[in-house]
Amino acid sequence: MSYKLPDEKDLDAMIGIVGKDYATNNKAITASYLSKSVMGLEAQIPDIVVRPKYIEEIRKILLYCSAEKIAVSPISGGLSGGFACPTIKPAGVMLDLGRMNRIIEVDTDNRYVVVEPGVTIGELWAYMHKNYPEWAPPVPDGAPPASTVMGDAIDRGFSLYTSSVGPQGDNFMCGEIVFPNGDIVRTGSWALPFAKPFYKYGLGPDIWSFLMGSQGALGVMTKVAVKIYPHPKFKTVVVWGMSNPEDMQDLTLEIGKQEFGIAHNTVMVQGGNYPLVMTRWPKDKIPHDYEFYEQLGISKWWMNWECWAQTQEELDYVVNRINKMAEDFKKNRAKDPDSIKPQELHPKQIASRLKKPNKIAVPYSFWEAGFLFITFYTPWNECAHFAKMYTAAMEKYGFPPVMWIASIERCRQAICMPIICFDSTKQSDIEKVQEMNRETTEYALKQGWLNYRPDPYIHAPLTYSQAGMYWKYLRTMKKIFDPNMIMHPGRLALP
Amino acid sequence: MAKTGMERLKELEKEIYKCIHCKACRFAYSGEPSREGIGEFTGKQGTVLYEGMVDACPAGIEYGWEAFWNAGKIWIARSILSGDLEFSDEVRDVIMPCITCGQCSAQCENKIPTVDIIESLRAACVEAGVPMIEKHQLVDRLVKELNNPYGGKAEDRFKWAKDAGLGKYINNKNAKVGYYVGCTASYRQIEVAIATAKIFEQLGVDFTLIEEEVCCGSPFFRVGAVDTAQELMRKNLEAFKNLDTVYFSCAGCYRTITIDYPKWMAEGEKLPFKTMHAFELVSKLITEGQIKFKPNKELKGKVVTYHDPCHTGRHFALEMEQEMIKNSKNLMFDMRKVNKAIDAWFEIPRVILRKLEEDVGIKFVEMYRIKNNSMCCGAGGGVRAGYPDFSLRTASLRCDEANAVKADILTTECPFCWRNLSDANDLYNHGMQVMGVLEMISKYNLLDTANLK
Numbered sequence: 049m050s051y052k053l054p055d056e057k058d059l060d061a062m063i064g065i066v067g068k069d070y071a072t073n074n075k076a077i078t079a080s081y082l083s084k085s086v087m088g089l090e091a092q093i094p095d096i097v098v099r100p101k102y103i104e105e106i107r108k109i110l111l112y113c114s115a116e117k118i119a120v121s122p123i124s125g126g127l128s129g130g131f132a133c134p135t136i137k138p139a140g141v142m143l144d145l146g147r148m149n150r151i152i153e154v155d156t157d158n159r160y161v162v163v164e165p166g167v168t169i170g171e172l173w174a175y176m177h178k179n180y181p182e183w184a185p186p187v188p189d190g191a192p193p194a195s196t197v198m199g200d201a202i203d204r205g206f207s208l209y210t211s212s213v214g215p216q217g218d219n220f221m222c223g224e225i226v227f228p229n230g231d232i233v234r235t236g237s238w239a240l241p242f243a244k245p246f247y248k249y250g251l252g253p254d255i256w257s258f259l260m261g262s263q264g265a266l267g268v269m270t271k272v273a274v275k276i277y278p279h280p281k282f283k284t285v286v287v288w289g290m291s292n293p294e295d296m297q298d299l300t301l302e303i304g305k306q307e308f309g310i311a312h313n314t315v316m317v318q319g320g321n322y323p324l325v326m327t328r329w330p331k332d333k334i335p336h337d338y339e340f341y342e343q344l345g346i347s348k349w350w351m352n353w354e355c356w357a358q359t360q361e362e363l364d365y366v367v368n369r370i371n372k373m374a375e376d377f378k379k380n381r382a383k384d385p386d387s388i389k390p391q392e393l394h395p396k397q398i399a400s401r402l403k404k405p406n407k408i409a410v411p412y413s414f415w416e417a418g419f420l421f422i423t424f425y426t427p428w429n430e431c432a433h434f435a436k437m438y439t440a441a442m443e444k445y446g447f448p449p450v451m452w453i454a455s456i457e458r459c460r461q462a463i464c465m466p467i468i469c470f471d472s473t474k475q476s477d478i479e480k481v482q483e484m485n486r487e488t489t490e491y492a493l494k495q496g497w498l499n500y501r502p503d504p505y506i507h508a509p510l511t512y513s514q515a516g517m518y519w520k521y522l523r524t525m526k527k528i529f530d531p532n533m534i535m536h537p538g539r540l541a542l543p
Numbered sequence: 544m545a546k547t548g549m550e551r552l553k554e555l556e557k558e559i560y561k562c563i564h565c566k567a568c569r570f571a572y573s574g575e576p577s578r579e580g581i582g583e584f585t586g587k588q589g590t591v592l593y594e595g596m597v598d599a600c601p602a603g604i605e606y607g608w609e610a611f612w613n614a615g616k617i618w619i620a621r622s623i624l625s626g627d628l629e630f631s632d633e634v635r636d637v638i639m640p641c642i643t644c645g646q647c648s649a650q651c652e653n654k655i656p657t658v659d660i661i662e663s664l665r666a667a668c669v670e671a672g673v674p675m676i677e678k679h680q681l682v683d684r685l686v687k688e689l690n691n692p693y694g695g696k697a698e699d700r701f702k703w704a705k706d707a708g709l710g711k712y713i714n715n716k717n718a719k720v721g722y723y724v725g726c727t728a729s730y731r732q733i734e735v736a737i738a739t740a741k742i743f744e745q746l747g748v749d750f751t752l753i754e755e756e757v758c759c760g761s762p763f764f765r766v767g768a769v770d771t772a773q774e775l776m777r778k779n780l781e782a783f784k785n786l787d788t789v790y791f792s793c794a795g796c797y798r799t800i801t802i803d804y805p806k807w808m809a810e811g812e813k814l815p816f817k818t819m820h821a822f823e824l825v826s827k828l829i830t831e832g833q834i835k836f837k838p839n840k841e842l843k844g845k846v847v848t849y850h851d852p853c854h855t856g857r858h859f860a861l862e863m864e865q866e867m868i869k870n871s872k873n874l875m876f877d878m879r880k881v882n883k884a885i886d887a888w889f890e891i892p893r894v895i896l897r898k899l900e901e902d903v904g905i906k907f908v909e910m911y912r913i914k915n916n917s918m919c920c921g922a923g924g925g926v927r928a929g930y931p932d933f934s935l936r937t938a939s940l941r942c943d944e945a946n947a948v949k950a951d952i953l954t955t956e957c958p959f960c961w962r963n964l965s966d967a968n969d970l971y972n973h974g975m976q977v978m979g980v981l982e983m984i985s986k987y988n989l990l991d992t993a994n995l996k
């Protein structure tokens with residue numbers, strides 16, 4: 049597939065649509081959008097950046113670019129790092145949707161909030177906290193405050209409620225999408241002119257779900273209705289430590305199966321290993337031996353249950369049940385019973401873990417200079433296997449074995465996220481990361497594990513090569529909305 | 544010259560490559576979205592919700608494009624280092640309108656020294672032959688000719704002292720303590736210079752004004768004219784070399800001589816004197832019980848707020864942090880000490896304000912964004928000279944924040960902040976009085992030195 053390198057005439061066309069203050073090919077400005085981090089290490093500088101404000105502007109931009117065969121990469125917050133940038137050259141137009149930043153409606157009976165793409169999770173959190181303190185949106189728990197609800201929808205990420213209520217994609221009720229063929233489609237109940245966004249699977253088959261995980265490769269989403277949930281005052285965090293990922297997996301699964309019970313109170317169930325603590329500090333300014341962390345009371349592996357309840361009584365019940373189940377597991381079924389112990393948290397530690405959104409995942413660059421999240425989905429009862437395989441690979445390639453694992457939908461699935469901390473100033477380190485990425489992806493695919501935010505060069509091609517029929521239909525359907533394949537080409541290896 | 548901008552930029556390569564483009568640096572309180580605030584306030588520059596995190600990068604707020612927020616600039620620096628981008632007028636025009644306020648650096652969990660990076664980038668840009676913007680060229684010419692960027696005559700530098708009857712302190716040979724006045728207080732905000740000198744006199748400090756004093760070089764370090772800046776640095780180091788301690792009343796000069804000079808001096812060279820801001824001295828004497836304030840009818844009941852100048856506040860805090868990180872063997876433990884030291888640093892001016900509340904009867908209220916999260920006044924980084932409209936709008940945004948807490952008097956401790964806030968206060972009708980803290984003490988004759996030892 050070949051694309052046009054946009055020229056001055058194309059810039060003029062963009063200026064004609066959005067005005068001269070909001071379209072540019074200024075080289076310093078286009079370079080400033082670059083990111084080779086977080087999720088993707090390969091990215092290109094866009095040729096033109098456009099900052100539309102209205103849906104009609106987006107429609108005109110897409111129609112123009114489609115006719116001219118100019119690639120278009122949309123971003124809401126741009127916090128998915130390399131994934132927010134174009135993948136190919138000529139890179140074409142980047143659509144920065146940050147100016148579309150209205151919080152349009154909050155409905156606490158039907159429990160949704162309607163937002164535009166540029167609404168950041170920090171802004172939405174503060175707005176809800178101030179105006180609707182009893183309700184909270186499902187913001188991605190670890191994503192920094194400048195990320196957006198929309199971006200997380202498209203990435204169908206992992207939010208603060210995911211462990212309890214299910215995948216983030218399920219939290220989005222209805223959406224409004226502009227396709228490059230010029231159509232504006234409203235999904236779910238919103239497809240009817242006067243309907244509220246109260247039902248996701250509106251008029252038969254659901255188009256919105258088709259866009260979940262699309263990474264901008266199908267159309268531009270301009271509005272989304274996202275569920276809100278209660279934000280009760282009674283909260284705490286329970287932590288149990290252990291020596292190995294198998295005990296972590298099995299104990300967590302037992303608690304996760306307590307559905308219609310305590311499992312629904314555990315909004316965030318996430319854990320990992322001690323290098324998760326270590327690599328948030330500079331490599332040469334922190335002890336590497338486990339003994340140091342042991343003295344601090346940090347187990348080799350642990351699991352956090354963040355519990356929310358409507359009353360103190362309910363919260364106490366949840367905490368007691370988790371503790372009792374953990375004691376029972378330790379006594380009767382654990383692989384290494386002696387290592388299983390509760391981790392007492394200082395109230396300040398609890399408060400810091402309850403803080404949303406936070407910057408907890410930002411300092412992994414502090415270790416050296418750069419990091420990459422590589423994220424897989426596995427059935428929950430295979431996450432220990434994944435963790436062992438991946439930490440061994442990281443050690444083989446000379447990276448600290450940092451592993452974060454969280455439950456989705458009460459341990460039906462696991463999100464497993466190794467964090468690769470490396471020195472991005474060194475080409476040799478980047479090559480090592482990619483070699484390891486390829487080796488582990490091949491292994492993972494053989495186990496039937498999914499890469500949930502696939503990168504365009506390793507994950508997507510390897511995955512689709514094993515799912516030819518699915519890929520064929522994805523392409524066929526993309527052609528309907530995006531006949532000239534201009535949307536974020538390469539991002540999902542779709543063109 | 545000790546170092547080129549490009550050399551500094553390359554030294555900072557690893558710091559630049561730490562940036563993950565997470566954009567947390569655009570907000571004050573970026574880690575505290577649930578922070579209780581003071582609600583929504585509509586001021587002269589629009590409506591701001593002072594709750595949780597709040598946009599606080601003046602350049603990003605003004606220009607909007609990613610390149611103007613800090614993260615964009617860090618990725619521009621990376622593109623320059625990787626060869627994806629070359630220096631040009633376009634690069635200059637996005638890296639110059641930044642106030643180098645450092646609020647971005649204070650937010651970054653990867654502890655990236657953003658101001659160092661931006662300043663090195665500017666210096667490398669100038670070295671690459673990209674002309675400075677005209678207004679910066681003008682001040683560069685002026686300082687080369689007259690040793691100050693305001694066009695004042697060298698012989699008028701201490702006219703304020705002579706006029707105020709403080710002439711005896713000029714080249715006071717016996718004194719081991721100097722007062723570095725700086726260009727803004729010498730040629731523009733002479734109230735600050737007079738107030739400071741009078742307070743020294745009341746406190747019995749035997750000080751000297753050094754006739755050879757020249758501009759500290761702050762604007763030139765900030766805009767990348769590091770040759771000019773280093774020439775001025777050499778002159779000042781020579782002029783002040785025989786003193787034990789040098790006091791300051793200007794945040795910018797204090798920061799430049801204390802923090803910048805050692806960075807640009809030759810390997811192994813050290814500042815020949817100790818440095819201290821006048822408010823540190825006053826604060827210390829209050830804590831020691833040596834001074835207090837007299838009641839004042841005119842000030843009683845007045846709502847007073849305080850603007851932390853970036854140069855005395857955040858820049859010192861960040862420098863402390865970088866130093867402690869550099870020297871730490873176990874940062875997980877030492878970070879607590881770093882945070883404690885930073886808290887203590889920001890308390891210093893507040894000791895004075897609380898004492899004023901106790902003794903004089905003012906009502907001291909804090910704005911929403913304070914200390915490390917303080918919003919800049921808009922004057923620094925060469926912005927007041929180069930981009931006056933943007934500079935004043937930023938100052939007005941800060942005045943809005945003071946209006947939001949119903950301040951009658953907006954105080955600060957830097958003549959440059961004073962100037963900009965005061966101009967915005969007049970231009971946009973914010974209706975407050977803008978005053979230096981020491982100026983207030985001197986103007987209302989508040990100092991009670993009965994217990995001074």
Ligand SMILES: Cc1cc2nc3c(=O)[nH]c(=O)nc-3n(C[C@H](O)[C@H](O)[C@H](O)COP(=O)(O)OP(=O)(O)OC[C@H]3O[C@@H](n4cnc5c(N)ncnc54)[C@H](O)[C@@H]3O)c2cc1C
Nearest residue numbers: 124125126127128188190191196199200205206263264269
């Ligand atoms: C330190 C850190 C921690 C993180 N932790 C989490 C976490 O805990 N949970 C989690 O889920 N994620 C996490 N993330 C990932 C990411 O930040 C979030 O998923 C975020 O919500 C993405 O939002 P965004 O607006 O920044 O997306 P963007 O980067 O703007 O976009 C994401 C993708 O969607 C496409 N896209 C964006 N907007 C549109 C649109 N309107 N229409 C069509 N396509 C569009 C883009 O092209 C891109 O491929 C983390 C990221 C960082 C840097």
Ligand code: SF4
Nearest residue numbers: 562563565566568651
């Ligand atoms: S400078 Fe720090 S806070 Fe800002 S984007 Fe980079 S890593 Fe994030």
Ligand code: SF4
Nearest residue numbers: 600641642644645647
């Ligand atoms: S130094 Fe201040 S103005 Fe410059 S990028 Fe950082 S926050 Fe913005």
